[in-house]
Every structure is written in C-alpha cells, then in structure tokens.
Amino acid sequence: MPELPEVQTTIDGIRPYLVDKKILNCNISVKKLRWKIDKDICKNLANAKIIDVSRRAKYIIIYGKEFFLTIHLGMTGTLRIAQENDIKKKHDHFELRLNSGYMLRFNDPRKFGMIFFSKESPLKDNRLFLSLGPEPLSEDFNSDYLFKKSRKRNIAIKNLIMNANIVVGVGNIYASEALFLAKIRPQKVSKKLTKKNCEDLSKSVKKVLRRAIKKGGSSINDYINADGKSGYFQYDFKVYGRTSLPCHNCQSDILQIKINQRSSFYCKNCQK
Ligand SMILES: [Zn+2]
Structure with missing residues (x-):
C-alpha cells in the first residue's frame, strides 16, 4: 500500500x-x-x-x-x-x-x-x-499536541499515531520506524508517554517521513513511463520487516508482535 x-x-x-x-x-x-x-x-x-x-x-x-x-x-x-x-x-x-x-x-x-x-x-x-488530524509534517503536529492527545488513552501508542483522526499519513511501516527512532516500544500505553517521549516521537515521525520522501525524490524518473510498480523506496528500514535480525544499535534480535492485527517490529533493548 x-x-x-x-x-x-x-x-x-x-x-x-x-x-x-x-x-x-x-x-x-x-x-x-x-x-x-x-x-x-x-x-x-x-x-x-x-x-x-x-x-x-x-x-x-x-x-x-x-x-x-x-x-x-x-x-x-x-x-x-x-x-x-x-x-x-x-x-x-x-x-x-x-x-x-x-x-x-x-x-x-x-x-x-x-x-x-x-x-x-x-x-x-x-x-x-x-475528521482528519493534522499533517505529520506540519507545525500543528508537535509534542504538545501529541501529549494532549495521548492523555487518558489506553491504546498502544502505535495505534494512536496510526489513527488518521490523531495524525494523518503515518502507516504501519513508518510508525514502526518512528517508534524505534524515538526509543519507545510500539505497545506502550499511550497515556504513559512522558513529555520527553512525545517530543522524541513527534520529531521521529517527521524525520522518517522526510527521509523517505527524500529517498523517493531520487527515483522520480520512475514516474515517467514507469511500469507502475514503484513499490517501496530503497529505504533502509531499521526494524520494519527485520524479525530476528540484529538491531543496528545493540545487536539484539528484532522482535515481531501483532498490535491491532498489524505486524509490529521493535528492539526490546533499545525501546522502552
Ligand atoms: Zn537495539
């Protein structure tokens, strides 16, 4: 998708x-x-x-x-x-x-x-x-906003950031990647996020999306007379799809779990 x-x-x-x-x-x-x-x-x-x-x-x-x-x-x-x-x-x-x-x-x-x-x-x-939430790359999506939206929410943080009413355009892949970058476990209960977590996560979401857009920009010619199979960019995923492979930071095995029926990937050592 x-x-x-x-x-x-x-x-x-x-x-x-x-x-x-x-x-x-x-x-x-x-x-x-x-x-x-x-x-x-x-x-x-x-x-x-x-x-x-x-x-x-x-x-x-x-x-x-x-x-x-x-x-x-x-x-x-x-x-x-x-x-x-x-x-x-x-x-x-x-x-x-x-x-x-x-x-x-x-x-x-x-x-x-x-x-x-x-x-x-x-x-x-x-x-x-x-009912759409703010664009992830806009200023409206920031740590204060995420902190406010995560209060009293008992759902996993990964589900929260994948909810388009909270913030749009964060799909399964980039949610996993952003949570790794922010050092937060995907299953962490939203209301338990600290202000620092929200700061890290809002920044990480922007960072992974910007990086992927930049990578995609270099393959822009594929859209001219392309075969229509653009697929995912040559994005070097840190956790997504890397089940049992060593974490780039600490060499522990990347774990895979299901959250809301979606595959989720994380490092239990690097993400708390
Ligand atoms: Zn790790």
Missing part, C-alpha cells in the same frame, strides 16, 4: 507535467473502483486548465479554477505520465490527455483506489476530510 512518502513522491513526479496544462479530454474504462465513478467526470474536465496538484493525507488533489479531481491510490494504485502513443497497460483505468502531448494514467490492479470530481474543494465539506 502506498504510504505518505510514496504519495508525495508521486505528486512531485507528476506535477511538472500537469501545472498550467489544459485537459483536452479524459477517458474512464471502469464503472467503479472502490466506489462508483461519476460518469460526468470527463464532461466536466474537458478543456479545464490545471492550476496545481496538492495533497491532504494520502489524497492527491488535482485542481483548477472550477474543478477538483481527488484521487486516492488505494492498495495498488499508481499514477504515471505517458506519451501520446504509449500503449495502454492492463489495469489502466483512467487517463487525462493534456495539450502538451502527455497523458496522466491511473493504473490499479485491485481497484481499491478512488477518483472523484467536485466543483468546490473537497477539504471544505467532504466527509472524508472533516
């Missing part, structure tokens, strides 16, 4: 091909992905000019003066830039043809992605966005 760094890198990769370009037409070859796709989307997008591409949580928002095209990659979705005569690939479900001769194509084998159109910004009134 693409996590926030992959989504951000997708945006960074496609943006130069979209900004200030006019949409000539669009083409949808499926009736539904995760939800039904509004069949008027293409009619509404024809001849519209794109102003910019932005992100909220893991939603990609391509917008112009009078339209907002919101895309979620779901489990297996990818966006790529293609050229006029590039042959369509299996599972290419949606394309925007631009006046530059390039196309934006959305590929999604498992069809858990979402595409929806609106005339107003979805951030204003779409129920998907209303």
Whole structure:
C-alpha cells in the first residue's frame, strides 16, 4: 500500500507535467473502483486548465479554477505520465490527455483506489476530510499536541499515531520506524508517554517521513513511463520487516508482535 512518502513522491513526479496544462479530454474504462465513478467526470474536465496538484493525507488533489479531481491510490494504485502513443497497460483505468502531448494514467490492479470530481474543494465539506488530524509534517503536529492527545488513552501508542483522526499519513511501516527512532516500544500505553517521549516521537515521525520522501525524490524518473510498480523506496528500514535480525544499535534480535492485527517490529533493548 502506498504510504505518505510514496504519495508525495508521486505528486512531485507528476506535477511538472500537469501545472498550467489544459485537459483536452479524459477517458474512464471502469464503472467503479472502490466506489462508483461519476460518469460526468470527463464532461466536466474537458478543456479545464490545471492550476496545481496538492495533497491532504494520502489524497492527491488535482485542481483548477472550477474543478477538483481527488484521487486516492488505494492498495495498488499508481499514477504515471505517458506519451501520446504509449500503449495502454492492463489495469489502466483512467487517463487525462493534456495539450502538451502527455497523458496522466491511473493504473490499479485491485481497484481499491478512488477518483472523484467536485466543483468546490473537497477539504471544505467532504466527509472524508472533516475528521482528519493534522499533517505529520506540519507545525500543528508537535509534542504538545501529541501529549494532549495521548492523555487518558489506553491504546498502544502505535495505534494512536496510526489513527488518521490523531495524525494523518503515518502507516504501519513508518510508525514502526518512528517508534524505534524515538526509543519507545510500539505497545506502550499511550497515556504513559512522558513529555520527553512525545517530543522524541513527534520529531521521529517527521524525520522518517522526510527521509523517505527524500529517498523517493531520487527515483522520480520512475514516474515517467514507469511500469507502475514503484513499490517501496530503497529505504533502509531499521526494524520494519527485520524479525530476528540484529538491531543496528545493540545487536539484539528484532522482535515481531501483532498490535491491532498489524505486524509490529521493535528492539526490546533499545525501546522502552
Ligand atoms: Zn537495539
């Protein structure tokens, strides 16, 4: 599943091909992905000019003066830039043809992605966005905020930071990595976090996400005529997926446990 760094890198990769370009037409070859796709989307997008591409949580928002095209990659979705005569690939479900001769194509084998159109910004009134917590890389997500939100909470801290109502875009991989960096066990009860823990953890979340986005930036060319299998960046995970391998800090075995049915990895020596 693409996590926030992959989504951000997708945006960074496609943006130069979209900004200030006019949409000539669009083409949808499926009736539904995760939800039904509004069949008027293409009619509404024809001849519209794109102003910019932005992100909220893991939603990609391509917008112009009078339209907002919101895309979620779901489990297996990818966006790529293609050229006029590039042959369509299996599972290419949606394309925007631009006046530059390039196309934006959305590929999604498992069809858990979402595409929806609106005339107003979805951030204003779409129920998907209303209850979302702050962006992890924004100033609103900080130690005071995390300390406040973790009081009286009996759930594992890993679950708390993976809850989009608390903070968006921290998925299973980067939650494990951030907790290792902050030296906090993933199963630690949220309300027991000290102020120092919250300081360390909020900083670590930002650090692991920024590092992953930076790594992704160097593979930006993969988004042009890419095969759609971007996968995870060559991120040197410290704990994620490293069950029984030696901890980089202390050589103890990395342990794997389930928290809320999700695999979680930690070092019992380095994380308290
Ligand atoms: Zn260790």
